[in-house]
Amino acid sequence: NFREAERKWQAAWAERRCFEAAVDDTRPKYYVMEMFPYPSGRIHMGHVRNYTLGDVIARFKRARGFNVLHPMGWDAFGLPAENAAMEKKVHPATWTYDNIATMRAQLQSMGLSLDWSREIATCHPEYYRHEQAMFLDMLEAGLVYRKEASVNWDPVDQTVLANEQVIDGRGWRTGAVVERRKLAQWFFRITAYAEELRLALEGLERWPAKVRLMQENWIGRSEGARALFPLAGRPDSIEIFTTRPDTLFGASFVALAADHPLALELAAGDPALTAFIEECRKTATSAEALETLEKKGHRTKLEVVHPFDPNWKLPVYVANFVLMEYGAGAIFGCPAHDQRDLDFARKYGLPVKPVVIPPGADPAGFRIDDVAYVGDGRLANSAFLDGLDVPAAIDRAIRRLEEIGAGERMVHYRLRDWLVSRQRYWGCPIPVIHCEACGIVPVPKSDLPVRLPEDVTFDRPGNPLEHHPSWKHVSCPRCGGAARRETDTFDTFVDSSWYFARYCSPRADKPVEAAAARYWLPVDQYVGGVEHAILHLLYSRFFTRAMRRIGLLEFDEPFAGLFTQGMVCHETYRDGEGNWLLPEEVTKAADGRLVTVADGGPVEVGRSEKMSKSKKNVVDPSEIIQTYGADTARWFMLSDSPPERDLEWTEAGVEGAWRFTQRLWRMVEGALEDLGLRNARPGESVNGENLEAEGASMKLRRATHKTIAGVTEDIERFRFNRAVARIYELANTIDELAPSASAHVRRETLESLVRLLAPMMPHLAEELWHRLGHGGLLADQPWPEADPALVIDDSVTIAVQVNGKLRSTISLPRDCPREVAEQAALADENVARARAGKPVRKVIVVPNRIINVVV
RNA sequence: GCCCGCUUGGUGAAACUGGUAGACACAAGGGACUUAAAAUCCCUUGGCCGGCAACGGCCGUGCCGGUUCAAGUCCGGCAGCGGGCACCA
Numbered sequence A: 001n002f003r004e005a006e007r008k009w010q011a012a013w014a015e016r017r018c019f020e021a022a023v024d025d026t027r028p029k030y031y032v033m034e035m036f037p038y039p040s041g042r043i044h045m046g047h048v049r050n051y052t053l054g055d056v057i058a059r060f061k062r063a064r065g066f067n068v069l070h071p072m073g074w075d076a077f078g079l080p081a082e083n084a085a086m087e088k089k090v091h092p093a094t095w096t097y098d099n100i101a102t103m104r105a106q107l108q109s110m111g112l113s114l115d116w117s118r119e120i121a122t123c124h125p126e127y128y129r130h131e132q133a134m135f136l137d138m139l140e141a142g143l144v145y146r147k148e149a150s151v152n153w154d155p156v157d158q159t160v161l162a163n164e165q166v167i168d169g170r171g172w173r174t175g176a177v178v179e180r181r182k183l184a185q186w187f188f189r190i191t192a193y194a195e196e197l198r199l200a201l202e203g204l205e206r207w208p209a210k211v212r213l214m215q216e217n218w219i220g221r222s223e224g225a226r227a228l229f230p231l232a233g234r235p236d237s238i239e240i241f242t243t244r245p246d247t248l249f250g251a252s253f254v255a256l257a258a259d260h261p262l263a264l265e266l267a268a269g270d271p272a273l274t275a276f277i278e279e280c281r282k283t284a285t286s287a288e289a290l291e292t293l294e295k296k297g298h299r300t301k302l303e304v305v306h307p308f309d310p311n312w313k314l315p316v317y318v319a320n321f322v323l324m325e326y327g328a329g330a331i332f333g334c335p336a337h338d339q340r341d342l343d344f345a346r347k348y349g350l351p352v353k354p355v356v357i358p359p360g361a362d363p364a365g366f367r368i369d370d371v372a373y374v375g376d377g378r379l380a381n382s383a384f385l386d387g388l389d390v391p392a393a394i395d396r397a398i399r400r401l402e403e404i405g406a407g408e409r410m411v412h413y414r415l416r417d418w419l420v421s422r423q424r425y426w427g428c429p430i431p432v433i434h435c436e437a438c439g440i441v442p443v444p445k446s447d448l449p450v451r452l453p454e455d456v457t458f459d460r461p462g463n464p465l466e467h468h469p470s471w472k473h474v475s476c477p478r479c480g481g482a483a484r485r486e487t488d489t490f491d492t493f494v495d496s497s498w499y500f501a502r503y504c505s506p507r508a509d510k511p512v513e514a515a516a517a518r519y520w521l522p523v524d525q526y527v528g529g530v531e532h533a534i535l536h537l538l539y540s541r542f543f544t545r546a547m548r549r550i551g552l553l554e555f556d557e558p559f560a561g562l563f564t565q566g567m568v569c570h571e572t573y574r575d576g577e578g579n580w581l582l583p584e585e586v587t588k589a590a591d592g593r594l595v596t597v598a599d600g601g602p603v604e605v606g607r608s609e610k611m612s613k614s615k616k617n618v619v620d621p622s623e624i625i626q627t628y629g630a631d632t633a634r635w636f637m638l639s640d641s642p643p644e645r646d647l648e649w650t651e652a653g654v655e656g657a658w659r660f661t662q663r664l665w666r667m668v669e670g671a672l673e674d675l676g677l678r679n680a681r682p683g684e685s686v687n688g689e690n691l692e693a694e695g696a697s698m699k700l701r702r703a704t705h706k707t708i709a710g711v712t713e714d715i716e717r718f719r720f721n722r723a724v725a726r727i728y729e730l731a732n733t734i735d736e737l738a739p740s741a742s743a744h745v746r747r748e749t750l751e752s753l754v755r756l757l758a759p760m761m762p763h764l765a766e767e768l769w770h771r772l773g774h775g776g777l778l779a780d781q782p783w784p785e786a787d788p789a790l791v792i793d794d795s796v797t798i799a800v801q802v803n804g805k806l807r808s809t810i811s812l813p814r815d816c817p818r819e820v821a822e823q824a825a826l827a828d829e830n831v832a833r834a835r836a837g838k839p840v841r842k843v844i845v846v847p848n849r850i851i852n853v854v855v
Numbered sequence B: 001g002c003c004c005g006c007u008u009g010g011u012g013a014a015a016c017u018g019g020u021a022g023a024c025a026c027a028a029g030g031g032a033c034u035u036a037a038a039a040u041c042c043c044u045u046g047g048c049c050g051g052c053a054a055c056g057g058c059c060g061u062g063c064c065g066g067u068u069c070a071a072g073u074c075c076g077g078c079a080g081c082g083g084g085c086a087c088c089a
Helices: A002-018 A045-063 A077-089 A092-110 A125-140 A190-204 A207-218 A245-250 A261-267 A271-283 A287-292 A340-347 A390-403 A515-519 A534-550 A622-626 A629-641 A652-671 A674-678 A695-716 A720-740 A745-757 A764-770 A817-825 A829-835
Strands: A027-034 A065-071 A072-073 A116-123 A144-154 A159-161 A179-188 A222-229 A237-242 A253-256 A297-306 A309-319 A330-333 A405-411 A432-435 A438-444 A474-475 A480-487 A524-528 A564-567 A568-574 A586-588 A594-596 A602-611 A795-802 A805-813 A844-847 A850-854
Touching: A002 A144, A002 A438, A002 A629, A002 A764, A027 A045, A027 A515, A045 A065, A045 A524, A045 A564, A045 A568, A045 A629, A045 A695, A072 A092, A077 A092, A092 A116, A125 A340, A125 A438, A125 A534, A159 A190, A190 A207, A190 A405, A190 A534, A190 A674, A207 A534, A207 A564, A222 A245, A222 A297, A222 A330, A237 A253, A237 A330, A237 A390, A245 A390, A245 A805, A253 A297, A253 A340, A271 A297, A271 A309, A297 A340, A309 A340, A390 A405, A405 A652, A622 A629, A622 A652, A629 A652, A629 A720, A629 A764, A652 A674, A652 A745, A652 A764, A674 A745, A695 A745, A720 A745, A745 A764, A795 A817, A795 A829, A805 A817, A805 A829, A817 A829, A817 A844, A817 A850
Parallel strands: A027 A065, A027 A524, A072 A116, A253 A309, A524 A564, A795 A850
Antiparallel strands: A144 A159, A144 A179, A222 A237, A222 A405, A253 A330, A297 A309, A432 A438, A432 A480, A474 A480, A568 A602, A586 A594, A795 A805, A844 A850
16 A cells, blocks of 8 residues: 555645746755666666655755755667667667656656656757757867867777777777777867866865866876977977976986887888887787786887987887877886886886985985885986976976977876767767868758658668768758768767756757756756766866857856765675576575575575676666565665665665554554544644653653754755664654653654655655645645754763773763862762772863763 | 775664764564464673672774874874776876
8 A cells, every 4th residue: 555655645746746846036946966867778776876865855955945956857868779779679769768768657656856847868859959059059169179080999889989988998888899990080179178177176065075086187187398309310309298307317218109100100111110019009908918017118210319418319119108198199218217217228228317316315326226216306417407406407497498499388188188979870960061162061050950860770880870871961051062961979978968957948949048047057966876977077067168158058067066876786696506696586595594596506695796787686676666665765775874885785674664664654643543642733732831840741852853953964964874863763762752741742743753754755754744634745844943942951961981981971961060060070989989099180071071080 | 006985793884073982773682462473562782701680890993003181083004995097208
């Protein structure tokens, strides 16, 4: 019957449109949003945790008087839909919309306080048409460009991967070894905002420090200089980037990346170098190889001239530890002050000349053995830099480079521009046309959206848009001649970079409606997994700025508050043959050991890990909701672990949560059998009673109001597990005191308990509220207020220590004078015994907390 | 390798800015009710020691050391686990 009750209240909320938000300038707004799901087929426990956390916040803020926006949508473009199309012969759109229908019903069964009227799906033309329009504006604003780029090509998916999507040299989805190809690609100019994105991190006070740090490292600012080393006997130079221009006089070689244009040029006439470059490309990919990789180089026949000394020539190597993607793809090596350069120099017999002398060391006698010196000191053997400390020498060296035209000061960022082209069907089409005569021509806005064709096939690899008989053949909007439509689609991170803004005005005929955006944005609280700590959040931060640039938004940071939840974990099981087993395939035998359900065979229990299909340690949320109800699932999600930490899903824990729902039910039903309570009204008589005369009533009232205050603070601070513990405590206190408390107080307590439960177990709370005789919906009720006078006790229990060891506790009036407390402590017999007659040297009194007698 | 974080009973965890360590829950054990089981209710539950008992003592928050009247909390060192980045010039 609880499942019927849950459905009944879900229907009641929907009918009353409780959670549909509208702009209301008279009320403070609160925009809470969880990361929208990819419609993969069914929801998993990670979703349940994510949306439960967000829903507690949403319902709580609503009860606190905020005008809450709590929307939901679907990150609906992406690879799995195409994979399904190939495997199951179902159209990606059909597959996606079917999954959305299933998952929407699943989410609705959780009783989330979502505004479904604002639902969006990124694969819908009414969503992506606006993305295309913004792209065109950004293109015009210079935030987008196209360039021929060496890209990571996934040979299995036949698509380009972002650097971020290449893990250990393999595609992050397919695991295929990534190849390099040159293709013309679309980029967002995120690096133009590198410094702004970095600096603004400091202002994100309600973000986890960890996430801010990860973004900071990802942006990777380093200050240094660009320097040119002229090639001996050639007119051109090698450009390098260094953070240590002070050590230029300690240089002993220059090294190029294997993909450096000069290296490739030299390789043409040098089979050994060609082989070496091939080797670099192979080995520089796997993580284990990197770990143990020996620093290797190939000496070229070239030499460079030192920028500060025309007579000083240095050898040029191609080295396996220099990356083309970072800096200029070339370095100068200073073995004395860089460990990696030192290893390299020792291997190839290159000079090691110390130029930074540690404080106190003798410049003439200072030698480097196996360990490079990277600390501070005074410059030596360095001509005009001699005697300077490191920061001064860096500055001086850069100024000299600039004076002689051999380089300049430079800040380098690790962050690279965002490659958004994907050679895929199931994504937002990039709205441009390629014309032989006019070049790249934007699709006129009046022609938007550029819709995906529906008649596509997936019977061969590559991009179906490319294969489509007619879709790409268009006439040029500018000259009218034959032209070709762009067949690349956007990286799905583009879709998710602005959906938070679209929720504000999901049906508007422009990307965002200004008044709605002004009212609702930025998002007050964003809740999601830490796996999106870098890419999604950084792209959204960039996109917000890009939208500001094209006049759509008036602020920079999309998410004022961020909460990253932990993962949902479960033990792993294997049978005797080492095959993974689902939790439901395992059962407890009579002797307490775990055995397989199938044949009673032995089960090996592995450590608890994130729920994953590959290890089969998954529990289906629908089955839990079916068996125990949504409230039980929600309550368990909140109860044991702090939300930021990983949560261990256990059957026993779920049953504990289930038992508590039953206990609450019995508690209210039992109380209502008492006619006095049934007729009592809270608030009316409670304050009039002579509560002092009724110890239990007074104690129960105090416990109630302390719980209200505590739970309020705990929810405010996302300490849901503590809020849960407080509610258990109050339930225990009710069982203990209610029999001897007055009917009015019992009613007040039960009603408070039910109201505190509402954000976490909304259905049960609604049902109990109704049973307690209320006509309206609890969802429309304000949050209970704690009476401050009842939260603070008149008397306090104070611990008494002797020499720092607890010896007794005494009860004293709150805020009693220091002397009184001291006297009471000294008068205590346990204290006297512990003193053993020794004279008191000192008494430390911490008011209302502790007294320490030092003897 | 660099940068972060964590380490508390059998388990998940509490303990506010240094002030009664283990709230709350799970598990376990004992008891009541029951023909029986389930459900429910009551009791015990960090370790060791003393006492018939009320109770009292000693030890205890990964390890070593320090600061302090007082340290899970602060400082220094070490170990283990987890995360992020990674030949980053």
